[in-house]
Amino acid sequence: MALLQISEPGKSQDPHKKSYYIGIDLGTTNSLVxxxxxxxxxxxxxxxxxELFPSIVTYRENSIEVGENKSNNESIVFRSIKRFIGKNLEDLKKEHFYSPCDYFEENNIVKFKVFEKLITPIEITSExxxxxxxxxxxxxxGEIAGCVITVPAYFDDAQRQATKDAAALSGLKVLRLLNEPTAAAIAYxxxxxxxxxxxxxxxxxxxFDVSILDxxxxIFKVLSTGGDSSxxxxxxxxxxxxxxxxLCxxxxxxxxxxRLYLYVKEIKKSLSDNNVVSLNLSKIGLKNKxxxxxxxxxNxxxxxxxxxxxxxxKNVLHDAKLEIDEIDEIILVGxxxxxxxxxxxxxSYFNKKPLSNINPDNVVAIGASIQADILSGESDEELLLLDVIPLSLGVETMGDLVEVIIPRNSTIPTSSSKEYTTFKDGQNAMSIHVxxxxxxxxxxxxxxARFTVKDIPAMLAGSARVNLEFQIDADGILSVSAKETSTNKVTKVEVKPSFGITDAEIEKMLKDSFDNAKEDIAIRNLNESIVEGKRVILSINSALSIDGKxxxxxxxxQEICNARDKLESTFDSNNRDIVIKAIKNLENISEEYVSRRMNSSIEKIMKGKDIKEYN
Amino acid sequence: MTINFNQNYFQLFEIKKNFNVDINILEKNYFELQKKFHPDKYVNATDHEKRLSLQITSYINEAYETLKDDYLKSIYLLKIEGYEFDDQNNTISDPDFLMNQMELREESENIALKKDKEDIKRFYLKLNNLKKECLKEFEKNYCNNFFDEAEKKIKEMKFFISIENDFKKSDL
Incomplete structure (x- = not known):
């Protein structure tokens, strides 16, 4: 039965509903907030x-669940979805990945076939x-007013954009994407x-990721980064x-x-604190040795x-052109x-004691929460992170060559403009490959991304001047605008990201997810009323068997039994209102019975007892 | 929130227009401006303010990176004087320089092939000295308003930088 929530008289339910800014460590295996x-x-x-939430998403016919998957029947389970985000099939071939269902590529985005529906890694991440x-x-x-989400330092534009898209889809406002190693450094x-x-x-x-920060x-600059994704x-x-x-x-x-694998995790943990651990194989149903x-x-x-x-x-250190003795601090994460x-x-290798006093599972999320607090403007701390872009941005020119527009390690936000001209007489469109x-x-x-600049005024070859402006925002995400400068006409740029999704697609997904949410709520309400109906039937049945006759x-x-059977038959109706009506009906019909039962039980208690005992 | 986008980079950082820039003052003023305009300070602002903050900090970053880098700064100084450095058309017609250019290319390729650590170090040092010499010449010409001569020095610089970049790639 529903519990009534009672608030103090004269007070509204939430006088000062506080809003919070959270830090999210969106990990490959586990996520934290x-x-x-x-x-x-x-x-x-x-x-x-x-506090460690497995980054596992389970799809069932009618529901989606996040966390450790408990049953295997009729479900599709996605693990390590972070490896997929912002990538196409070609990239995935290079990764060790396992897909729980059929998938294919459409417009450079991987799509999974999940129970008749097509789901992208962005949607799975948003769950x-x-x-x-x-x-x-x-x-x-309280209300979640905004968040900072951490991403690996090596995440490129597509992966960052996809992460932001996933956040938008989940209804989170992203204040900033933060590099994971930078978050760890802030935590310390x-x-x-x-x-x-x-x-x-x-x-x-x-x-395994390793980064060198300057x-x-x-100013936090990522000097170099590397690792092994498996x-x-x-x-x-x-x-x-x-x-x-x-051995055994x-x-x-x-x-x-x-089972042994899960048990071994325990052994590994206790080996961190003990010199020796004796095996207890009977714990996992094996003969003990x-x-x-x-x-x-x-070791x-x-x-x-x-x-x-x-x-x-050491290689990453070399990439940063540093020697071992130039490192001031080492931070342990994970x-x-x-x-x-x-x-x-x-x-012993780096000749320096690493920092490890903050729980290594939590350190990235903690850094993110500090940054979220600072960005919210509620903190007094003065901290400004000036990030750089990890990779150069360029445009394809003749002969498969890249012309760098914004070099790597440029402090962001940054912008750069380039002028291009037409190649043919009367040319009115231009395609740009970034x-x-x-x-x-x-x-x-x-x-x-591939952009098409359209509506260029028809002119002789070489006389139109199209000025493209590339803008990278503080999250390292690119946007482009174009202007024909000889006529000063702002031309349309059609942005088609090679990865990730367009704004229109996001909107559609967002709408779909709202529709689904409505459906989800309807299903949940129906299920709740069926449970309630079953509970009522159960208690009626047990009462009838005791003193019904x-x-x-x-x-x-007979009347009560009929109402009971009628209620039972509504469970297949798929209609919450019918179920509730039948519950009400049964409750009304049994009202008289319930009051007789109360009287009779009071009589039983009182019988044979002196009235004085009750004074 | 507003800033004058038409002022030059020296005016932006309130430093004297000069080849020699006091890095400490530049950095100090750069941080001051970032603290004021960085998008992190406007996460809850209107879209208009956010866009403005993005534009302003992009401008500040570009200005800072230009004045921090000797080569970019040299080009910029000439630009203020009305000498637009033509990136595409930067041929040098001085036969002596062309001769040196070829010799240096050859040397760089040989060293990259042999991969002798001492040679590599020495070559980097040599390039560095050439660049320094170039900058000194630039400054002298610039201060005397010999802008044509100064521009020639920038072209030479560009050549040394490109050799250095190619060499770095083969050195990896």
Missing amino acids: AVMQNSSPVVLKDGFNK ILKHLKNISHETLA GLQSKKISKVMVYDLGGGT LNDG LGGDDFDNILADHIEQ NLNLNVESRH DISITQKDF LLINDLVKKTLKIS GSTRTPYIKQMIE VQGERDLVSDCRSL DLLSNSEY
Whole structure:
């Protein structure tokens, strides 16, 4: 039964409904959300006291669920969707990815076939964001006025745009996209340093990223970035599981292997605090053996992988033209950096104790929440992040060559204009191909967008002057405008992003999601009334079996049974109103019965007792 | 929120129009302007203000990067004097210089092939000295209002920079 919410008399329900600005770490494996409260960052928890929300989206015929997938039947489960965002099929071939359903490419966007519907990675990502928004909304009991979302430093224009699109779709206002390593540096308060070079070592569940930042009086510059998109803590688990399987001479089927894999995660965690852990295989339904794993064993097992991360880090340092001794701080990010061996190896390799006192799972979300607070204007802290674009932007010219328009590492926002002219007499349109990357050949760069400049006044070849202005905003996202300068006519630019989606498409998706939301609510309401109906039937049945025959005449008894059966038959009607009407009907008909029951039970209690006992 | 887009970059940062720019003052004033106009300060503002902030900070960033970089600054100084540096048409007709140019190209290719660490270091140093010499000449000519001569020096600079960039690519 619904509980009544009672507010104090004379007060409106929400006198000062507070609005919050949240920081979101949208991760490949897990996502987090944090907020500043009383000048300190707090990572938000859901109703189950969890703060790491698996970035897993499960589609069922009639519902969408975010989080760990509990049942497998009739569902399509998307994991690591971050690997797909802002990419086309060609890019995905280079990635280790697994699709739970058929997919194809349309207008350079990957589309999944999910129960008759076509779903893009942007929509799937927006489900995760919606979930985080709901959690924040519930925990904070306030409006979510805006957010800062973190993205990997190497994310290009298309991936950044797609992330923003996903946020728009989930109804979140994005104040700023923030680079993950920059967020980590903010969490440690490094922006207050005058000048320093920082390495951010981020080892998550499935990905490894390393970035070198140059902090110069409030300017955060990403000097270089690198990593391995298929190296992470999950690999440690697999190696350890393999080792145990061999050691115990096990030959496991898929299901037992999965249980072992989950168990191994626990062992790995306790090996961070203990020198030796003895195995308890009976815990996962296997015959127990007297075997234990030492920290040393584990270190030996993961040694090659750890060395690989150090080698990558050194290469990234080299890209930034820095030597090991020029690094001022190393920051550890990602749950896998809890492994003591990794800390030791980093310390000895770089000859510097890494910063790790902030929970490495939370550090990015915390940085994002600090930035969100500053951007909201509610904080007193003066911090200005002047970001740079990670890759050069250029335009295709004759012969597959790239002409750089905005060089990499330019501080953003920035703009640049270029003048182009027509090639033929009377030419009235011009197509422009924008690419991103550092290579000379168009085919070696990533295609970002193709623009068509239309309505150019007909003139002799070479006399029209089309001035294209490229504008990059503070999030590193490009927009283009065009003007014919000889006539000063503003020409139309048709922007067709090679990746991501057009504004019109976003609008359509947004509308679809509202429509779906309405449908979702209708389904939920129907289900709720059916549950209520079942509850009423259950209590009627149990009452009838106790005293129905004693308190009711035959016809009365039959009347109630009829109303009950009628209610039961409405459950298939798919109509909430009919169900509710039938519930009301049954309740009305049983009203007399209910009052007789109350009287009779009072009589029973009173019977044989002295009236004095009740005084 | 407004700014005069027609003032030159030196006026924007309130520094004297000169080849020698005090980097500390430039940076200080640059940060001041960013603090005032950066889009981060206008996240809750109207669309019009946001667009304005975007335009202003783009202008500030371009100005800052121009004055910070000797080559870009040189071109800009000439531009203020009405000498539009033609990016496309930058041929140098001085036969001596052309000769040097060819020799330097050849040297760069040989060193890139051999990959001897000491040679690479020495070559970078050589290019650096050539650029420095070039800048010095530019400054002298510019101060004496010999703008044609000054422009020639910019073209030479451009050539050294392009050799350096190509060399960096092959060095990676």
